[in-house]
Amino acid sequence: MRISVALAAYNGERYIEAQLRSLLEQTRRPDEVIVCDDASTDGTCAVVERFIADNACAGWQLVRRERNVGYHRNFLDAVARATGDVICLCDQDDVWLPDRIRRCEEVLTAHPELDGMMVGYGVIDAQGREIPTPAGVRFVPERLDGTLVRHAPVDFIGCSFTRGFSMAFRARIRPVFAGQPDTGRLLGHDWLIACAASLCGGFACLNEKLALYRSHGENFSIAGAGKRRMIDVQRRLQAVQMCLDAHEALRAWSDGLPHADAAFRLALERHIAFERRRLRFLRGKNPARWLALGAYLGEYRRFYRTWGGALTIWVGDLMYTYRPARRKEDGR
Numbered sequence: 001m002r003i004s005v006a007l008a009a010y011n012g013e014r015y016i017e018a019q020l021r022s023l024l025e026q027t028r029r030p031d032e033v034i035v036c037d038d039a040s041t042d043g044t045c046a047v048v049e050r051f052i053a054d055n056a057c058a059g060w061q062l063v064r065r066e067r068n069v070g071y072h073r074n075f076l077d078a079v080a081r082a083t084g085d086v087i088c089l090c091d092q093d094d095v096w097l098p099d100r101i102r103r104c105e106e107v108l109t110a111h112p113e114l115d116g117m118m119v120g121y122g123v124i125d126a127q128g129r130e131i132p133t134p135a136g137v138r139f140v141p142e143r144l145d146g147t148l149v150r151h152a153p154v155d156f157i158g159c160s161f162t163r164g165f166s167m168a169f170r171a172r173i174r175p176v177f178a179g180q181p182d183t184g185r186l187l188g189h190d191w192l193i194a195c196a197a198s199l200c201g202g203f204a205c206l207n208e209k210l211a212l213y214r215s216h217g218e219n220f221s222i223a224g225a226g227k228r229r230m231i232d233v234q235r236r237l238q239a240v241q242m243c244l245d246a247h248e249a250l251r252a253w254s255d256g257l258p259h260a261d262a263a264f265r266l267a268l269e270r271h272i273a274f275e276r277r278r279l280r281f282l283r284g285k286n287p288a289r290w291l292a293l294g295a296y297l298g299e300y301r302r303f304y305r306t307w308g309g310a311l312t313i314w315v316g317d318l319m320y321t322y323r324p325a326r327r328k329e330d331g332r
Helices: 016-024 044-054 071-081 100-110 171-177 188-199 222-229 233-253 262-284 287-304 307-322
Strands: 003-009 032-037 060-064 086-090 116-124 148-151 167-170 203-214
Touching: 003 016, 003 071, 003 100, 016 044, 032 044, 032 071, 044 060, 060 071, 071 086, 071 171, 071 188, 086 100, 086 188, 100 116, 100 167, 100 203, 116 188, 167 171, 167 188, 171 188, 188 203, 188 233, 233 262, 233 307, 262 287, 262 307, 287 307
Parallel strands: 003 032, 003 086, 032 060, 116 203
Antiparallel strands: 086 167, 116 167, 148 203
16 A cells, blocks of 8 residues: 655745654655645745755655645645555644554555545644643544544535544545535535545544644634634625535535435535525525524534534624624724
């Protein structure tokens, strides 16, 4: 089994060397590492080039873009360039523990039916110190007992609880998601790949801490996107529309895949109907429509997988809808 690492980089000179070193120090080294830089304006490329040269990293390559294409396309391009049988996604600012690749290889060898998996992880701060999970960083695994838990395709409807840096998947599923449009910050490329894996052979989570997610306030993540972008109804509308578009696309490209069964189809149609109702309320600002959305708390619950989260987002829809628009002179 050949294993590739697909790393997307952008202005990551501060942390990327620590990530590269954690790849080099794997007990099962990758056969190939592809770093796609999305037109960084800092010294990211210089750091990567120096690291590859200083450590004689055979099979490692840097792809430099002249024009920024965004993280979605940059990641999928790195994936498309990979030649391994298994591809591990990698962010520029995290750290992999030494057995991350070896354990993924063992699981995928023992379970040839699986097309994708993720591993457990902890959280570190900007200085690399392990810390409790900060507020706003969601879906950090609490169960780290070494068990392997399978996730059905329906688990991914409405929710991106995977993190790309923790994922590995078989290259054979690339044709399923290749060419799909940008799914937006709230879902992302990792959601797209997890959906494809679960709908093909299956997707599982290995509850073993094998990586460290770096939380430093500048992460390009769901939590960060929420803080930066969900500040008024127009941006909330954009986010809901992108989620709706992603699920409608999922309905089309999942047709005929092995695990796209009747239960999955029914759940997907219900969620699409729910997102359309949300859009009608956000656009029309009819409070009766917001009250009617209370019947869909189960769909709201999909976003953060808790009833408390469901209520927060439902009430948030109301608050954002009637929140006064910020004036430009506010400087925010």
